[in-house]
Amino acid sequence: MSKQQRSFYQSVSDYFDRAAPHTGLHPGLLEQIKVCNSVIQVHFPVKIGKEVKVIEAYRVQHSHHRSPTKGGIRFSNHVNQEEVMALATLMTFKCAIVDVPFGGAKGGVKINPWEYTAGQLEKITRRYTTELIQRNFIGPAIDVPAPDYGTGSREMAWIYDTYRTFKGEELNAAACVTGKPVNQNGVRGRTEATGRGVYYGIREACSNADDMKKLGLEPGIEGKTMVVQGLGNVGSYTSIISQDEGGVKIIGVSEVEGAIYDPKGIDIHKLLQFRKETGSILNYPGAESYSKESRKSVMEFECDILVPAALENQITLDNAHRVKAKIIAEAANGPITSAAEKVLLDAGKLILPDLFLNAGGVTVSYFEWLKNLSHIRFGRMDKRFNQRTYDSILDVVEQNTGKDINERDRQFIARGADEIDLVRSGLEETMIHAYNEIRDIWKRKKKVDDLRTAAFISAINKISSDYMALGIFP
Ligand SMILES: NC(=O)C1=CN([C@@H]2O[C@H](COP(=O)(O)OP(=O)(O)OC[C@H]3O[C@@H](n4cnc5c(N)ncnc54)[C@H](O)[C@@H]3O)[C@@H](O)[C@H]2O)C=CC1
Numbered sequence: 127m128s129k130q131q132r133s134f135y136q137s138v139s140d141y142f143d144r145a146a147p148h149t150g151l152h153p154g155l156l157e158q159i160k161v162c163n164s165v166i167q168v169h170f171p172v173k174i175g176k177e178v179k180v181i182e183a184y185r186v187q188h189s190h191h192r193s194p195t196k197g198g199i200r201f202s203n204h205v206n207q208e209e210v211m212a213l214a215t216l217m218t219f220k221c222a223i224v225d226v227p228f229g230g231a232k233g234g235v236k237i238n239p240w241e242y243t244a245g246q247l248e249k250i251t252r253r254y255t256t257e258l259i260q261r262n263f264i265g266p267a268i269d270v271p272a273p274d275y276g277t278g279s280r281e282m283a284w285i286y287d288t289y290r291t292f293k294g295e296e297l298n299a300a301a302c303v304t305g306k307p308v309n310q311n312g313v314r315g316r317t318e319a320t321g322r323g324v325y326y327g328i329r330e331a332c333s334n335a336d337d338m339k340k341l342g343l344e345p346g347i348e349g350k351t352m353v354v355q356g357l358g359n360v361g362s363y364t365s366i367i368s369q370d371e372g373g374v375k376i377i378g379v380s381e382v383e384g385a386i387y388d389p390k391g392i393d394i395h396k397l398l399q400f401r402k403e404t405g406s407i408l409n410y411p412g413a414e415s416y417s418k419e420s421r422k423s424v425m426e427f428e429c430d431i432l433v434p435a436a437l438e439n440q441i442t443l444d445n446a447h448r449v450k451a452k453i454i455a456e457a458a459n460g461p462i463t464s465a466a467e468k469v470l471l472d473a474g475k476l477i478l479p480d481l482f483l484n485a486g487g488v489t490v491s492y493f494e495w496l497k498n499l500s501h502i503r504f505g506r507m508d509k510r511f512n513q514r515t516y517d518s519i520l521d522v523v524e525q526n527t528g529k530d531i532n533e534r535d536r537q538f539i540a541r542g543a544d545e546i547d548l549v550r551s552g553l554e555e556t557m558i559h560a561y562n563e564i565r566d567i568w569k570r571k572k573k574v575d576d577l578r579t580a581a582f583i584s585a586i587n588k589i590s591s592d593y594m595a596l597g598i599f600p
Protein backbone atom coordinates (compact mmCIF):
# COMPACT_ATOMS: atom_id res chain seq x y z
CA MET A 127 0.00 0.00 0.00
CA SER A 128 1.33 3.48 -0.88
CA LYS A 129 2.14 6.22 1.63
CA GLN A 130 -1.10 7.78 0.42
CA GLN A 131 -3.44 4.86 1.16
CA ARG A 132 -2.49 3.56 4.59
CA SER A 133 -3.99 0.50 6.28
CA PHE A 134 -5.04 0.84 9.91
CA TYR A 135 -1.90 -0.94 11.13
CA GLN A 136 0.33 1.19 8.89
CA SER A 137 -1.32 4.34 10.22
CA VAL A 138 -0.66 3.31 13.84
CA SER A 139 2.90 2.48 12.85
CA ASP A 140 3.29 5.91 11.18
CA TYR A 141 2.03 7.63 14.33
CA PHE A 142 4.54 5.72 16.46
CA ASP A 143 7.41 6.53 14.08
CA ARG A 144 6.51 10.21 14.09
CA ALA A 145 6.60 10.40 17.90
CA ALA A 146 9.58 8.11 18.57
CA PRO A 147 12.41 10.57 17.64
CA HIS A 148 11.05 13.08 20.18
CA THR A 149 11.72 10.63 23.03
CA GLY A 150 15.47 10.30 22.41
CA LEU A 151 15.29 6.60 23.28
CA HIS A 152 17.60 3.89 21.92
CA PRO A 153 16.32 2.40 18.61
CA GLY A 154 16.38 -1.15 20.05
CA LEU A 155 14.16 -0.14 22.94
CA LEU A 156 11.81 1.71 20.59
CA GLU A 157 11.59 -1.39 18.40
CA GLN A 158 10.68 -3.54 21.44
CA ILE A 159 8.00 -1.03 22.47
CA LYS A 160 6.56 -0.97 18.94
CA VAL A 161 6.27 -4.65 17.99
CA CYS A 162 3.41 -7.03 18.84
CA ASN A 163 4.72 -9.60 21.35
CA SER A 164 2.31 -12.50 20.70
CA VAL A 165 -0.25 -13.21 18.01
CA ILE A 166 -2.53 -16.21 17.77
CA GLN A 167 -4.85 -17.13 14.97
CA VAL A 168 -7.35 -19.94 15.48
CA HIS A 169 -9.94 -21.68 13.35
CA PHE A 170 -12.67 -23.61 15.10
CA PRO A 171 -15.89 -25.31 14.02
CA VAL A 172 -19.31 -24.31 15.30
CA LYS A 173 -22.60 -26.03 14.49
CA ILE A 174 -25.02 -23.47 13.05
CA GLY A 175 -28.36 -25.24 12.41
CA LYS A 176 -27.48 -28.27 10.31
CA GLU A 177 -24.28 -26.70 8.99
CA VAL A 178 -20.77 -26.68 10.41
CA LYS A 179 -19.20 -23.25 10.13
CA VAL A 180 -15.46 -22.74 10.52
CA ILE A 181 -14.76 -19.50 12.37
CA GLU A 182 -11.54 -17.49 12.06
CA ALA A 183 -10.43 -15.65 15.20
CA TYR A 184 -7.45 -13.86 16.75
CA ARG A 185 -6.00 -12.64 20.01
CA VAL A 186 -3.01 -10.34 19.95
CA GLN A 187 -1.00 -9.38 23.04
CA HIS A 188 0.94 -6.34 22.00
CA SER A 189 3.02 -5.65 25.08
CA HIS A 190 3.98 -7.60 28.20
CA HIS A 191 5.79 -4.74 29.92
CA ARG A 192 2.89 -4.89 32.39
CA SER A 193 0.57 -7.75 33.28
CA PRO A 194 -2.13 -8.60 32.61
CA THR A 195 -2.63 -7.51 29.02
CA LYS A 196 -5.98 -5.89 28.34
CA GLY A 197 -8.28 -5.10 25.46
CA GLY A 198 -11.66 -5.78 23.95
CA ILE A 199 -12.97 -8.52 21.70
CA ARG A 200 -14.45 -7.47 18.40
CA PHE A 201 -17.05 -9.41 16.40
CA SER A 202 -16.98 -8.11 12.84
CA ASN A 203 -16.77 -9.33 9.26
CA HIS A 204 -13.79 -7.04 8.69
CA VAL A 205 -11.58 -8.72 11.31
CA ASN A 206 -8.12 -9.73 10.08
CA GLN A 207 -4.75 -10.15 11.74
CA GLU A 208 -3.49 -6.64 10.87
CA GLU A 209 -6.62 -5.01 12.21
CA VAL A 210 -6.36 -6.83 15.55
CA MET A 211 -2.63 -6.00 15.73
CA ALA A 212 -3.39 -2.31 15.19
CA LEU A 213 -6.09 -2.37 17.89
CA ALA A 214 -3.83 -4.24 20.35
CA THR A 215 -1.01 -1.76 19.73
CA LEU A 216 -3.32 1.17 20.45
CA MET A 217 -4.37 -0.53 23.70
CA THR A 218 -0.79 -0.48 25.04
CA PHE A 219 -0.41 3.24 24.47
CA LYS A 220 -3.96 3.95 25.62
CA CYS A 221 -3.37 2.22 28.96
CA ALA A 222 -0.14 4.16 29.46
CA ILE A 223 -1.80 7.51 28.75
CA VAL A 224 -4.47 6.99 31.42
CA ASP A 225 -2.08 5.27 33.86
CA VAL A 226 -3.90 1.94 33.74
CA PRO A 227 -1.23 -0.63 34.68
CA PHE A 228 -1.77 -3.11 31.84
CA GLY A 229 -0.13 -4.09 28.57
CA GLY A 230 -2.27 -3.88 25.44
CA ALA A 231 -4.18 -6.70 23.76
CA LYS A 232 -7.17 -7.20 21.47
CA GLY A 233 -9.28 -10.06 20.15
CA GLY A 234 -11.24 -10.44 16.96
CA VAL A 235 -13.75 -12.98 15.70
CA LYS A 236 -14.50 -12.76 11.99
CA ILE A 237 -18.29 -12.90 11.96
CA ASN A 238 -21.12 -10.46 11.39
CA PRO A 239 -22.80 -10.70 14.82
CA TRP A 240 -26.06 -9.26 13.49
CA GLU A 241 -26.47 -12.38 11.26
CA TYR A 242 -26.51 -14.85 14.17
CA THR A 243 -29.06 -15.72 16.85
CA ALA A 244 -28.20 -15.22 20.53
CA GLY A 245 -27.82 -19.00 20.92
CA GLN A 246 -25.36 -19.20 18.01
CA LEU A 247 -23.36 -16.24 19.33
CA GLU A 248 -23.17 -17.94 22.71
CA LYS A 249 -21.69 -21.09 21.12
CA ILE A 250 -19.14 -19.03 19.17
CA THR A 251 -18.18 -16.97 22.24
CA ARG A 252 -17.79 -20.01 24.50
CA ARG A 253 -15.73 -21.92 21.93
CA TYR A 254 -13.49 -18.90 21.30
CA THR A 255 -12.98 -18.54 25.08
CA THR A 256 -12.07 -22.23 25.29
CA GLU A 257 -9.44 -21.71 22.58
CA LEU A 258 -7.99 -18.83 24.63
CA ILE A 259 -7.98 -20.92 27.84
CA GLN A 260 -6.19 -23.81 26.10
CA ARG A 261 -3.44 -21.46 24.92
CA ASN A 262 -3.15 -19.67 28.28
CA PHE A 263 -4.31 -16.45 26.60
CA ILE A 264 -6.90 -15.46 29.20
CA GLY A 265 -6.83 -15.07 33.00
CA PRO A 266 -6.95 -12.35 35.69
CA ALA A 267 -3.13 -12.08 35.71
CA ILE A 268 -2.58 -12.99 32.05
CA ASP A 269 -4.93 -11.31 29.60
CA VAL A 270 -8.32 -9.77 30.37
CA PRO A 271 -10.77 -9.18 27.49
CA ALA A 272 -13.64 -6.66 27.44
CA PRO A 273 -16.33 -5.46 25.02
CA ASP A 274 -15.54 -3.82 21.69
CA TYR A 275 -17.35 -3.46 18.37
CA GLY A 276 -20.12 -6.07 18.06
CA THR A 277 -19.87 -7.35 21.64
CA GLY A 278 -21.24 -6.24 25.02
CA SER A 279 -21.97 -7.33 28.56
CA ARG A 280 -23.88 -10.43 27.38
CA GLU A 281 -20.81 -11.87 25.64
CA MET A 282 -18.60 -10.95 28.62
CA ALA A 283 -20.91 -12.97 30.93
CA TRP A 284 -20.52 -16.01 28.63
CA ILE A 285 -16.74 -15.59 28.66
CA TYR A 286 -16.72 -15.40 32.47
CA ASP A 287 -18.97 -18.42 32.81
CA THR A 288 -16.85 -20.49 30.39
CA TYR A 289 -13.67 -19.50 32.22
CA ARG A 290 -15.01 -20.40 35.67
CA THR A 291 -16.31 -23.71 34.32
CA PHE A 292 -12.70 -24.66 33.50
CA LYS A 293 -11.03 -22.82 36.41
CA GLY A 294 -13.58 -23.19 39.20
CA GLU A 295 -10.87 -23.27 41.86
CA GLU A 296 -9.58 -19.78 40.98
CA LEU A 297 -10.72 -17.35 43.66
CA ASN A 298 -10.30 -14.38 41.31
CA ALA A 299 -11.93 -15.98 38.25
CA ALA A 300 -14.35 -13.05 37.83
CA ALA A 301 -11.39 -10.80 37.01
CA CYS A 302 -10.70 -12.82 33.82
CA VAL A 303 -12.91 -10.44 31.81
CA THR A 304 -14.42 -6.96 32.32
CA GLY A 305 -17.57 -5.31 31.00
CA LYS A 306 -19.67 -8.02 32.67
CA PRO A 307 -23.28 -7.33 33.70
CA VAL A 308 -23.46 -5.66 37.12
CA ASN A 309 -25.18 -8.71 38.64
CA GLN A 310 -22.35 -10.92 37.35
CA ASN A 311 -19.46 -9.14 39.07
CA GLY A 312 -19.52 -6.16 36.72
CA VAL A 313 -19.05 -2.59 37.90
CA ARG A 314 -21.67 0.14 37.67
CA GLY A 315 -20.82 2.59 34.90
CA ARG A 316 -18.82 0.34 32.53
CA THR A 317 -21.50 0.27 29.84
CA GLU A 318 -21.53 4.07 29.51
CA ALA A 319 -17.82 4.48 30.31
CA THR A 320 -16.31 4.93 26.86
CA GLY A 321 -18.97 7.46 25.79
CA ARG A 322 -18.76 9.26 29.13
CA GLY A 323 -14.97 9.43 28.82
CA VAL A 324 -15.34 10.81 25.28
CA TYR A 325 -17.63 13.51 26.69
CA TYR A 326 -15.18 14.43 29.50
CA GLY A 327 -12.34 14.56 26.96
CA ILE A 328 -14.22 16.85 24.56
CA ARG A 329 -15.42 19.04 27.43
CA GLU A 330 -11.87 19.46 28.72
CA ALA A 331 -10.53 20.31 25.27
CA CYS A 332 -13.31 22.86 24.73
CA SER A 333 -12.61 24.51 28.08
CA ASN A 334 -9.31 25.94 26.85
CA ALA A 335 -10.04 29.47 25.61
CA ASP A 336 -6.78 29.81 23.61
CA ASP A 337 -7.28 26.53 21.75
CA MET A 338 -10.90 27.39 20.98
CA LYS A 339 -9.98 30.87 19.79
CA LYS A 340 -7.58 29.36 17.23
CA LEU A 341 -10.51 27.34 15.88
CA GLY A 342 -12.79 30.39 15.83
CA LEU A 343 -14.95 28.88 18.60
CA GLU A 344 -16.13 30.16 21.97
CA PRO A 345 -14.73 28.32 25.02
CA GLY A 346 -16.99 25.74 26.67
CA ILE A 347 -18.87 22.73 25.35
CA GLU A 348 -22.36 24.16 25.84
CA GLY A 349 -24.16 25.04 22.63
CA LYS A 350 -21.58 23.41 20.36
CA THR A 351 -22.99 21.40 17.44
CA MET A 352 -22.09 17.72 17.09
CA VAL A 353 -22.37 15.09 14.36
CA VAL A 354 -21.99 11.40 15.29
CA GLN A 355 -21.18 8.38 13.10
CA GLY A 356 -22.46 5.12 14.63
CA LEU A 357 -25.11 4.84 17.33
CA GLY A 358 -23.81 1.73 19.08
CA ASN A 359 -22.47 1.64 22.60
CA VAL A 360 -19.89 4.41 22.24
CA GLY A 361 -21.79 6.67 19.84
CA SER A 362 -25.09 6.56 21.72
CA TYR A 363 -23.60 7.25 25.18
CA THR A 364 -21.38 10.02 23.79
CA SER A 365 -24.46 11.64 22.26
CA ILE A 366 -26.72 11.20 25.29
CA ILE A 367 -24.20 12.53 27.81
CA SER A 368 -23.02 15.37 25.56
CA GLN A 369 -26.63 16.48 25.05
CA ASP A 370 -27.93 15.95 28.60
CA GLU A 371 -24.92 17.03 30.66
CA GLY A 372 -22.99 19.26 28.25
CA GLY A 373 -25.81 21.11 26.50
CA VAL A 374 -24.45 20.04 23.10
CA LYS A 375 -26.77 20.20 20.07
CA ILE A 376 -26.68 16.95 18.05
CA ILE A 377 -27.40 17.93 14.44
CA GLY A 378 -26.33 14.89 12.42
CA VAL A 379 -26.18 11.13 12.89
CA SER A 380 -25.33 8.17 10.67
CA GLU A 381 -25.89 4.45 11.05
CA VAL A 382 -25.57 1.50 8.65
CA GLU A 383 -28.92 2.33 7.02
CA GLY A 384 -28.02 5.96 6.17
CA ALA A 385 -27.62 9.39 7.71
CA ILE A 386 -29.79 12.27 8.92
CA TYR A 387 -29.11 15.99 9.35
CA ASP A 388 -31.11 18.72 11.03
CA PRO A 389 -29.33 21.99 11.92
CA LYS A 390 -32.15 22.79 14.35
CA GLY A 391 -31.08 19.84 16.52
CA ILE A 392 -32.05 16.18 16.97
CA ASP A 393 -33.17 15.01 20.41
CA ILE A 394 -31.02 11.92 20.87
CA HIS A 395 -33.46 10.12 23.19
CA LYS A 396 -36.30 10.57 20.70
CA LEU A 397 -34.05 9.42 17.84
CA LEU A 398 -33.00 6.25 19.69
CA GLN A 399 -36.66 5.52 20.45
CA PHE A 400 -37.57 6.19 16.81
CA ARG A 401 -34.88 3.75 15.60
CA LYS A 402 -36.08 1.15 18.09
CA GLU A 403 -39.62 1.41 16.76
CA THR A 404 -38.91 1.71 13.02
CA GLY A 405 -35.57 -0.13 12.77
CA SER A 406 -33.95 2.92 11.14
CA ILE A 407 -32.88 6.51 11.72
CA LEU A 408 -34.10 7.43 8.23
CA ASN A 409 -37.19 9.65 7.90
CA TYR A 410 -36.77 10.96 11.43
CA PRO A 411 -39.26 13.87 11.59
CA GLY A 412 -37.79 17.23 10.60
CA ALA A 413 -34.41 15.87 9.49
CA GLU A 414 -33.04 15.47 5.98
CA SER A 415 -32.33 11.78 5.19
CA TYR A 416 -29.37 10.38 3.23
CA SER A 417 -29.46 6.85 1.79
CA LYS A 418 -27.23 3.95 2.83
CA GLU A 419 -24.99 4.59 -0.20
CA SER A 420 -24.35 8.20 0.82
CA ARG A 421 -24.17 7.62 4.59
CA LYS A 422 -20.47 8.52 4.61
CA SER A 423 -21.38 12.11 3.75
CA VAL A 424 -21.94 12.40 7.52
CA MET A 425 -18.21 13.13 7.67
CA GLU A 426 -18.78 16.26 5.62
CA PHE A 427 -21.73 17.73 7.54
CA GLU A 428 -21.31 21.29 8.81
CA CYS A 429 -20.73 21.21 12.62
CA ASP A 430 -18.31 22.16 15.41
CA ILE A 431 -17.51 18.61 16.58
CA LEU A 432 -17.46 15.46 14.45
CA VAL A 433 -17.51 12.18 16.40
CA PRO A 434 -16.67 9.08 14.36
CA ALA A 435 -17.84 6.25 16.65
CA ALA A 436 -18.08 3.22 14.35
CA LEU A 437 -14.98 1.81 12.67
CA GLU A 438 -11.48 2.64 11.44
CA ASN A 439 -10.47 4.32 8.15
CA GLN A 440 -13.54 6.51 7.83
CA ILE A 441 -11.65 9.70 7.00
CA THR A 442 -9.16 9.00 4.23
CA LEU A 443 -7.52 11.04 1.47
CA ASP A 444 -10.79 10.68 -0.45
CA ASN A 445 -12.87 12.79 1.93
CA ALA A 446 -10.47 14.54 4.36
CA HIS A 447 -10.44 17.82 2.42
CA ARG A 448 -14.25 17.96 2.61
CA VAL A 449 -14.47 17.64 6.42
CA LYS A 450 -16.01 20.86 7.77
CA ALA A 451 -15.97 20.16 11.50
CA LYS A 452 -13.41 22.14 13.51
CA ILE A 453 -12.89 19.41 16.11
CA ILE A 454 -12.69 15.72 15.24
CA ALA A 455 -13.22 13.60 18.33
CA GLU A 456 -11.99 10.05 17.70
CA ALA A 457 -14.42 7.95 19.74
CA ALA A 458 -13.75 4.97 17.45
CA ASN A 459 -10.31 3.41 17.16
CA GLY A 460 -8.40 4.58 14.08
CA PRO A 461 -11.14 6.51 12.23
CA ILE A 462 -8.56 8.72 10.43
CA THR A 463 -5.73 7.35 8.29
CA SER A 464 -2.29 8.84 8.84
CA ALA A 465 -2.31 10.33 5.34
CA ALA A 466 -5.71 11.96 5.89
CA GLU A 467 -4.62 13.28 9.25
CA LYS A 468 -2.04 15.49 7.55
CA VAL A 469 -4.75 17.08 5.39
CA LEU A 470 -6.87 17.78 8.48
CA LEU A 471 -4.01 19.22 10.52
CA ASP A 472 -2.93 21.43 7.60
CA ALA A 473 -6.50 22.72 7.50
CA GLY A 474 -6.17 23.73 11.19
CA LYS A 475 -8.50 21.11 12.69
CA LEU A 476 -8.16 19.95 16.30
CA ILE A 477 -8.01 16.14 16.46
CA LEU A 478 -8.67 14.50 19.82
CA PRO A 479 -6.88 11.19 19.28
CA ASP A 480 -8.44 7.77 19.94
CA LEU A 481 -5.70 6.53 22.27
CA PHE A 482 -6.67 9.30 24.68
CA LEU A 483 -10.29 10.05 23.90
CA ASN A 484 -11.82 6.56 24.08
CA ALA A 485 -9.70 5.42 27.04
CA GLY A 486 -12.68 5.73 29.40
CA GLY A 487 -13.67 2.15 28.60
CA VAL A 488 -10.41 0.60 29.71
CA THR A 489 -10.22 2.96 32.69
CA VAL A 490 -13.50 1.70 34.09
CA SER A 491 -12.53 -1.86 33.11
CA TYR A 492 -9.54 -1.35 35.39
CA PHE A 493 -11.91 -0.31 38.18
CA GLU A 494 -13.96 -3.48 37.53
CA TRP A 495 -10.84 -5.65 37.66
CA LEU A 496 -9.87 -4.03 40.98
CA LYS A 497 -13.39 -4.62 42.31
CA ASN A 498 -13.19 -8.28 41.30
CA LEU A 499 -9.81 -8.75 42.99
CA SER A 500 -10.98 -7.06 46.18
CA HIS A 501 -14.34 -8.89 46.13
CA ILE A 502 -16.20 -5.83 47.38
CA ARG A 503 -18.40 -3.15 45.86
CA PHE A 504 -16.86 0.34 45.77
CA GLY A 505 -18.36 2.54 48.50
CA ARG A 506 -19.61 -0.33 50.66
CA MET A 507 -17.21 0.33 53.55
CA ASP A 508 -17.30 4.12 53.73
CA LYS A 509 -20.63 5.41 52.34
CA ARG A 510 -22.49 5.50 55.69
CA PHE A 511 -19.44 6.60 57.64
CA ASN A 512 -18.91 9.57 55.31
CA GLN A 513 -22.61 10.39 55.39
CA ARG A 514 -22.55 10.58 59.19
CA THR A 515 -19.37 12.69 59.21
CA TYR A 516 -20.83 15.19 56.68
CA ASP A 517 -24.08 15.31 58.71
CA SER A 518 -22.12 16.16 61.86
CA ILE A 519 -20.21 18.91 60.03
CA LEU A 520 -23.53 20.39 58.85
CA ASP A 521 -24.85 20.22 62.46
CA VAL A 522 -21.81 22.23 63.60
CA VAL A 523 -22.35 24.76 60.77
CA GLU A 524 -26.01 25.16 61.85
CA GLN A 525 -25.02 25.61 65.50
CA ASN A 526 -22.31 28.16 64.71
CA THR A 527 -24.32 30.20 62.20
CA GLY A 528 -27.71 29.84 63.85
CA LYS A 529 -29.17 29.09 60.40
CA ASP A 530 -30.98 25.90 59.36
CA ILE A 531 -29.81 23.98 56.31
CA ASN A 532 -32.89 22.79 54.45
CA GLU A 533 -33.50 19.05 54.05
CA ARG A 534 -32.85 19.03 50.27
CA ASP A 535 -29.43 20.70 50.65
CA ARG A 536 -28.58 18.48 53.62
CA GLN A 537 -29.36 15.33 51.68
CA PHE A 538 -27.28 16.52 48.73
CA ILE A 539 -24.26 17.65 50.74
CA ALA A 540 -24.21 14.83 53.27
CA ARG A 541 -24.70 11.99 50.82
CA GLY A 542 -22.04 9.25 50.95
CA ALA A 543 -20.77 8.11 47.55
CA ASP A 544 -22.25 5.05 45.82
CA GLU A 545 -20.29 2.86 43.42
CA ILE A 546 -21.53 4.79 40.37
CA ASP A 547 -20.46 8.13 41.92
CA LEU A 548 -16.97 6.81 42.60
CA VAL A 549 -16.60 5.25 39.14
CA ARG A 550 -17.69 8.47 37.42
CA SER A 551 -15.46 10.56 39.64
CA GLY A 552 -12.45 8.31 38.95
CA LEU A 553 -13.17 8.41 35.23
CA GLU A 554 -13.58 12.20 35.15
CA GLU A 555 -10.33 12.74 37.03
CA THR A 556 -8.51 10.29 34.73
CA MET A 557 -9.66 11.97 31.52
CA ILE A 558 -8.97 15.52 32.74
CA HIS A 559 -5.53 14.59 34.05
CA ALA A 560 -4.59 12.69 30.88
CA TYR A 561 -5.75 15.52 28.61
CA ASN A 562 -3.68 18.11 30.42
CA GLU A 563 -0.66 15.81 30.46
CA ILE A 564 -0.71 15.39 26.68
CA ARG A 565 -1.72 19.00 25.99
CA ASP A 566 1.25 20.11 28.04
CA ILE A 567 3.62 18.06 25.82
CA TRP A 568 1.90 19.43 22.70
CA LYS A 569 2.39 23.03 23.84
CA ARG A 570 5.82 22.60 25.43
CA LYS A 571 7.70 20.57 22.82
CA LYS A 572 8.92 22.39 19.77
CA LYS A 573 8.07 20.56 16.53
CA VAL A 574 5.14 18.70 18.11
CA ASP A 575 2.15 20.08 16.24
CA ASP A 576 -0.66 17.83 17.33
CA LEU A 577 -2.18 16.01 20.27
CA ARG A 578 -1.70 12.52 18.81
CA THR A 579 2.06 12.87 18.58
CA ALA A 580 2.06 14.30 22.11
CA ALA A 581 -0.02 11.33 23.33
CA PHE A 582 2.36 8.81 21.74
CA ILE A 583 5.37 10.61 23.24
CA SER A 584 3.77 10.51 26.69
CA ALA A 585 2.92 6.80 26.36
CA ILE A 586 6.30 5.74 24.92
CA ASN A 587 8.15 7.54 27.72
CA LYS A 588 6.05 5.87 30.42
CA ILE A 589 6.51 2.40 28.89
CA SER A 590 10.24 2.91 28.38
CA SER A 591 10.69 3.76 32.06
CA ASP A 592 9.23 0.32 32.92
CA TYR A 593 11.70 -1.41 30.60
CA MET A 594 14.61 0.60 31.95
CA ALA A 595 13.71 -0.11 35.57
CA LEU A 596 13.08 -3.82 35.04
CA GLY A 597 15.97 -4.54 32.69
CA ILE A 598 15.81 -7.19 29.99
CA PHE A 599 15.63 -10.89 30.85
CA PRO A 600 17.92 -12.89 30.83
N1 LIG B 1 -17.12 -0.60 23.48
C1 LIG B 1 -16.10 0.01 24.06
O1 LIG B 1 -16.00 0.09 25.31
C2 LIG B 1 -15.05 0.65 23.24
C3 LIG B 1 -15.16 0.80 21.87
N2 LIG B 1 -14.21 1.50 21.17
C4 LIG B 1 -14.32 1.67 19.73
O2 LIG B 1 -15.50 2.41 19.41
C5 LIG B 1 -15.99 2.00 18.11
C6 LIG B 1 -17.44 1.57 18.24
O3 LIG B 1 -17.52 0.51 19.20
P1 LIG B 1 -18.88 0.14 19.93
O4 LIG B 1 -19.73 1.33 20.06
O5 LIG B 1 -18.51 -0.65 21.12
O6 LIG B 1 -19.52 -0.86 18.88
P2 LIG B 1 -21.05 -1.24 18.70
O7 LIG B 1 -21.04 -2.55 18.02
O8 LIG B 1 -21.79 -1.10 19.98
O9 LIG B 1 -21.60 -0.09 17.74
C7 LIG B 1 -21.07 0.23 16.51
C8 LIG B 1 -22.18 0.87 15.70
O10 LIG B 1 -21.64 1.38 14.49
C9 LIG B 1 -22.58 1.14 13.45
N3 LIG B 1 -21.88 1.18 12.17
C10 LIG B 1 -21.12 0.22 11.59
N4 LIG B 1 -20.65 0.63 10.40
C11 LIG B 1 -21.13 1.88 10.22
C12 LIG B 1 -21.00 2.84 9.19
N5 LIG B 1 -20.26 2.61 8.10
N6 LIG B 1 -21.65 4.03 9.33
C13 LIG B 1 -22.38 4.31 10.43
N7 LIG B 1 -22.54 3.42 11.45
C14 LIG B 1 -21.93 2.23 11.34
C15 LIG B 1 -23.14 -0.23 13.81
O11 LIG B 1 -24.39 -0.46 13.17
C16 LIG B 1 -23.27 -0.12 15.32
O12 LIG B 1 -24.53 0.39 15.73
C17 LIG B 1 -15.02 0.91 17.64
O13 LIG B 1 -14.01 1.51 16.88
C18 LIG B 1 -14.42 0.38 18.93
O14 LIG B 1 -13.17 -0.21 18.75
C19 LIG B 1 -13.15 2.08 21.79
C20 LIG B 1 -12.98 1.97 23.15
C21 LIG B 1 -13.85 1.16 23.95
Ligand SMILES: O=C(O)CCC(=O)C(=O)O
Binds near residue numbers: 220274304488489491
Ligand atom coordinates in the same frame (compact mmCIF):
# COMPACT_ATOMS: atom_id res chain seq x y z
O1 LIG C 1 -12.21 -2.14 28.47
C1 LIG C 1 -11.19 -2.64 28.00
O2 LIG C 1 -10.46 -3.38 28.64
C2 LIG C 1 -10.77 -2.38 26.58
C3 LIG C 1 -11.69 -1.54 25.74
C4 LIG C 1 -11.18 -1.51 24.33
O3 LIG C 1 -11.18 -2.52 23.67
C5 LIG C 1 -10.65 -0.29 23.75
O4 LIG C 1 -10.38 0.67 24.49
O5 LIG C 1 -10.44 -0.23 22.52
